[in-house]
Each structure stands twice: as structure tokens, then as C-alpha cells.
Amino acid sequence: MKLSIERATLLKALAQAQSVVERRNTIPILANVLIEAEGANVSFRATDLDIEVVDRAPAMVERPGATTVSAVMLHEIVRKLPDGALVNLTEDAATGRLTITAGRSTFSLATLPKEDFPIMATSEYSSNFSAPAPVLRRLFDKAKFAISTEETRYYLNGVYLHVSTSDGAQVLRCVATDGHRLARIDAPLPEGAAGMPGVIVPRKTVGELRKLLDDDEAQIAVSVSETKVRFATPVITLTSKVIDGTFPDYTRVIPTGNTKRLEVDASEFAKAVDRVATVSSERSRAVKLSLDEDRLVLSVNAPDSGAAEEELAVAYGDERLEIGFNAKYLLEIASQVDRENAVFLFNSSGDPTLMREGNDTSAVYVVMPMRV
């Protein structure tokens, strides 16, 4: 194999490959990226056995071929090369090394046989559709903060992507929860997605997927089966196993009878929560919301370290209410609001609270209160 490629193109292609590779690896080949050169293209393939990413880039291929080298090392080398450099990759079959030259720099990396590289089995996808990148970006971005890290409830360690109905219309929906807060985000159902099986997309896959979604104009080809999900742009294909488990029935968690309505400027609210939470040294910082006629008092009382209070002018017309929340959770859901005011719907100080943006029900959040 022998090829030349522009440094910036190579760096971009390797970036995703090296982030899929697990840092601490017991199987040496999994630390490597499979480089395959053919025609006018070179592809870089990396896997951790759960996720596989293939990134294609144009290159001047002098001699087709394939080999594997350390993904992290190759990425580091290319990153440190001067911008605008032309990078030559040459495989020396006799020594089993890959030589990288650029300008006056020469590197030689150990290789492992391409035959040893595990290729993820292709599977039949029961559903294929296309969705604009900004739509998927919103679905996953707004849900991912609620993904659980708790290993015992492994089925919560991802975003539940499925088809549902909202106000009589079918929607593509993402739900994530860790038992303390829940995010439910809807988007209009893309054509061809109606029969899609519901899948739990793992946390790491959500992170990798995000890198495909930056381009506002891009259309993402989505393929879903019971066990795998695939997201593809013309240059990158991300394939991932899904979490083998049943996502809990989240619909019964979302309160429908909450009537006490608070409307508040989300960013002012978030800043105030952040300020008063400063005095609490505990890991789970509880903030008390005291609501009265058009008035909200946020307070923290940490016996060991201090106390803080801040008053906000809000729209609230129901009876007095005192309710406590974990400050971090409040900040996270408040920061999901970007266009309108945040609307909170409360029931009692012990019941889950619902939050949405204005009257938009396409993104709703539920948060469990804390005793204060």
C-alpha cells in the first residue's frame, strides 16, 4: 500500500477513528485503525467491538492495499505535522512497518495483519430512512444529559430512540432518564421511519454520533434493526450495537395532572440557581424554591457552610409552594431552554415536576424533587 493524502483531510478522517478506539485495551488489534486504500479513496476503520466507524477520504493511491497501525499514535503524528503538509503512507511488507513521511519528517510504525482486524458483521436493517442533521442533533443533544451512568440499570445507559405519537401525529422520539430526571424529545417522523423498532442507543454511540451532525445541510442515512443502528453521511459510517434490554415504560413517569404553573426566564433562573448553590459544599446540592404570587425565592441552607437566598420576579398565580431540587439537575434542564421562557408545572413538594419551553410539548423534562 502506498498513498499520499492532504494532512487536514487525514486528520479529520482519523479524529473519529481514534475516539472510538478504547484507551485501555487488552486486545492489541483493537487499538489499531484499519487503513484500506483503493481507487481514489482511502478508508479508516476503527472499532471497540460495540461501535464501528468507517471514515472515507480522497487520496492519491499509488499502490492499493491495507494494513493496521495504532490509531492514537497515527492521529498524534498527523496532528503534530505542519498544516498544509502532504502526508505519504507507505507499507513495507518486508519489515511489517508503515512509513509516514511529510516534509522532512519520517516515522515508522509497527503494524498488525489486516486479517486480524475484527469487522462488524453486517446485518439486515428492517428500517431505513433519512433525517436532516439538525433534527437528529436536537433529538440527541437535548436528551443526553439525562442518560444514566448507573451500571445496575444498564438499560438506562443510553437514549431510547423510537416511534411514538404526540397530539395524534406520529413522531420520532428520544427519551433518556436516570431515575432522577427524564428528557422526552420529539421530532416529526421522517418518511420511511414508521416501522422502526425502538432501540436504546448507548451513551458512547450518542457521543460519536454527535460528530456527524455538525453540518446543518447534511442528510443522515439512518438504519435500524433490533440489534444494531447505523448512521451514515457520504464520508462516515457509524455502526453500533444497541443496548440489549427493555426501556422502562416512561409514559407513566410523566405527570399529566400538574397544575401549578411557573413561568420564568430560563437563563436568569439558571444563573440564580448557580449563584445560591455556591454556598453548599455537599455533593448533592439542594436548592429550595419558595413560590408565592409572582414571586420565587431560591434558597440554600447548608448548616456547615452557609446560606444564600435570591428572589426572582416570575409569573406564578397558584397557592404557596415550597419544593426542593438538586441544583445540578435544575441547571441542566434550565440550560435546555433556548428560545422561550421555561415553564414549570408542579403538583406537590413530593411529586415529580414537569418542565418545558413555553407551550412547546416537543421537548419535556421531568425532575424528581428532593426533601429540603
Add this chain to the structure above:
Amino acid sequence: MPGLCRDCLSLFETGTPGGLRCPSCRSPRLIVHSELDSLSIAHMDCDAFYASVEKRDNPDLRDHPVIVGGGTRGVVSTCCYLARIKGVRSAMPMFQALKLCPEAVVVKPRFAAYVEASRAIRAMMERLTPAIEPLSLDEAFLDLTGTQKLHGAAPAVLLAGLTRQMETELGLTGSIGLSHNKYLAKIASDLDKPRGFSVIGKAETEAFLRPKPVRIIWGVGTATQAALEVAGIRTIADLLRWDRADLIARFGSMGDRLFHLARGQDTRRVTRDERLKSISKETTFFEDTSDPELLDGHIWRLAEQVADRAKAKALAGRTVTLKLKKGDFQLVTRRHSLSDPTQLTDRIYRAARDLFDHAGTNGPFRLIGVGISDLAPEALADLSGDLLDPDARKRAAAERATDVIRARFGTEAIIRGRALR
């Protein structure tokens, strides 16, 4: 041989250890021991503490047998010596105690009063040494090493003074064990109860321990006792015949401890109020078991004991640990971090049960243990509920209600079906 009068605290020299009266005040309450001047590790244990506080605060009770405990359906928490003569013991079901001693006066515990008395005793001990290790409200280890110069008196004198002061100022009696390590001091305080003062010197340690049953060793419970019996070990003398290596080979780390304790060797220091790092309970089975029902019952009971202790200490744990020892002594531990600290049996049980289900081993087990660590004050415990488990709130409320009932009527008053397995 040095002697000490426990009533007037005067020191004297005598040739014979027994049958004497104090040369100064003629009291017969003397301690005569060759190592009296040099021993400095002590264990102080109050006599029938709760019952004594009750008798002190209500003099009408003085000549009646008194049982402190909850209702007729509860258990005996403490009983006075008059009740003990009739055979009443701590932890005995109340109905049985009343059968043995129908004339007994049953008093509901008043913990606030006991805590207050305990604090007063603690303050007296603080004047003697900073090295105090309380084991509960009514007993503590004291290390008086190196205090002789400061107080101008030997540890034995200070300790006799302590119990005398407890009697005159608080109206409560205690028994002292004085020896050269914690293990022997604790044994000693129990030898001459109530109002006792026993000394185990270095010279007589082995001779003293030799004929004693293995049960006397701290940490030897029913299961270890049974295992020792299988090996033909009933007394300390039997233990002394074993090599250290053989004991370790047969009983693991316990074997090492048995070897040293049989010789009266204990290097643990008296540590002041060591901040609790974890709370755990474990149980060793008579027979190795892999019966899931039985193990589930144990997990519940252990979780309950851990939760009880956490509640008593006003603490809560963020991490739940499950410990399993297999028949071949292979140890498996699994831990799980909760989102927030808990002191609830329900949450500890569920986490431990989940760890058990995913432990990747199915026994047979010889030991099971449940614990919590990463402790936090109870004010931070169980503050937030679980969206996906709406019943958790009801279960927590049920548990709090159970605790109230138990505090009033005794632990047996209300029991989970699961705990009966």
C-alpha cells in the same frame, strides 16, 4: 506485693493477696496484684446500665427487679441484677422474662436519660486520659499508659477513683478490667461484675486463658465455635497445641487471630472515637448453602441490621457492599454506588440483592455480608425519590413507620415476611 483499697484509694504493700482489710479504712474491697503498678489498658463496663439509671431516677424501684424493654411483646433490653438472679437476660423475649420473673417492673427505655448519663461518665474519663474508645453508651476502653506522672497516681488508682466518682456523683456503678491489652481488659471487666475490679497480669495470662472455652475469644461466634469443635478445639488449651500455619491453613485470617488471642496477644490500640468508615454485618452459616430463598432472607436481615446501626449512628451510606465467602474460602465482594446516601433497609436490601443476582457465582456459600460505606450524615440521606420506582416512597414511609413501632414495642413487634425465611 502492691495493694490498693477501692474505697479510700490508699496504696499499701502486703505479702499475701487474700483475706485482708485496708490498713487505713478497714474496707475489704481491695485489689492486690504484683503488676498493679504497671498495667494500663482498661475496660470500663457499667453494671446493668439502663436499669441502674432507672433505679437511680426512681428510688421506688430500688428493691424490685427491673426490666428495661418495650411492651409485653418486645424484648429485654437490660435488666437489673435482681432480675438476672431469676434468669432474665438481655435480648430475651419479654413474655419469657416475665414468666421467669413475674414480679419484675417493666420500664420503657428513656434513651435521652442514658445518653446524658453516658456523657457524664465520658467527661469523667476524659479527665484521666484522651485515649478513650467507647464501644457503646455504657462501656469503653481506656489507655492510661504514661499518665502516672501527670496524675501522680498509677492507672489502677485512677480507675478505682473513676468508679468511686461514678457512684458518688452519678449513682451508677461500673466494673473495671485492667490488663496489658484490650482483649484481656474486656475479659477482665466481666469477671467480677457488678462493682468489680479485675486484673489480668502478664505473668498469669497464659495460665488464666488455658482452661477457658474458645467462646471467650472476641469474634468467636456460634459458627466459628462449631467449626473449631469439628477440629477438636474446645478450650484455649486445645488451641495452644496448634501451629500457627495449621490454624491459618484451616481457618484463614481467623486462624491467625486465634493463634495470637489464645496466647493473650492483642496489638490493637485504644483509638479515640475513630470516625466510622463503614457499617457492615455478616453471618457465617452452620452449613454451606446456595439456597436462594434462604440467602435472600439473610440479605434482608443483614440489610436491616446495617440500616438499624446506621439509624442509631445518624449516618447513611452511599456505597452498598455485598460480601460472599464460598465453601472453599474464596471471597467475592461486589459494590454499588447509589445516587444519594441511604439508611433505609429497603434500599440497602435492593442494592445488595441486585449485587447478589449479578455476582456471577452461585455458591455454595459459607458466609454472607452486607455493608455500607462512603458515609454521610443522615440529613443527606434519601432526599430524592426514584422516578422509575414510584413505590419506593411508600416503602420508605412504611419503613419509617415500622421503626416507630419497634422503638415503642420492641424489634419483634413487626417483622417483614422476608425476614422469616
